[in-house]
Amino acid sequence: MHAVLAPAGALVPDGLVALDPEEAHHLRVRRAKAGEVVRVLDGAGKLADGRLVQGPEGFAVAVGAVREIPPPPRFTLIVGAGDRERFGWLAEKAAELGVTELVPLQSAWTRSVASRVRESHLAALQRRARQAIKQSRAAWEPRVHPPEGVSAAAARGGDSERWLADARAEPPGAIPAADALTVVVGPEGGLTEAERAVFVAAGFLPVRLAPGLLRFETAALAAAAVVASQRPRRDYE
DSSP: OEEEEOOTTOOOTTOEEEOOHHHHHHHHHTTOOTTOEEEEEOSBSEEEEEEEEEETTEEEEEEOOOEEOOOOOOEEEEEEOOBHHHHHHHHHHHHHTTOSEEEEEOOTTGGGOTTBOOGGGHHHHHHHHHHHHHHHTOSBOOEEOOOBOHHHHHTTTTTSEEEEEOTTSOOOOOOOTTOOEEEEEOOTTOOOHHHHHHHHHTTOEEEOOSSSOOOHHHHHHHHHHHHHTTSOOOSOO
């Protein structure tokens, strides 16, 4: 079954959802035909199954019942805002693994990177994360935030378990399936000792995610995979 994205607010019971040109193009590439059953997601907790309808301006979907899925446990991933292409790839994979908040981290090492993530890249990053939920069939897309400095990032997650990726530390323990979690992963080159101290002072627990050093996007995915393995299986796929 193909999965397609609905515009925000478009999923209503017994409604007809017009698909945007990008979604219609994807269906044509996959040789979808009118009458096929598809899963429709809006990225904000609503989903439905429906049938493709060929209209004069492209594909639409006739849906019946609409399900509303509660938000998943909060999982905030704060990652060094290095190369934007690699960060874009990370946004896709983080969405598939159930990250709910993705925050680019500005640090001493990222400020000198010409290709670093900037606020002007947010729309493209959000679009990549949104497209990725079609693969995982998640009802909620992650929110990609503007880049934040160390102090602002360290203030996040005060009501959650908090980890700081550190190759020198011990592996993380188990977390309850419904608990919120905030994880910080430094940039290529790591955090400075002063930056690391800010996170530790704020209550972040240093944890090791692999036997050795990882690239920033690999470390972020390692953290996401550890958490995803402990979340409950979706019962609506």
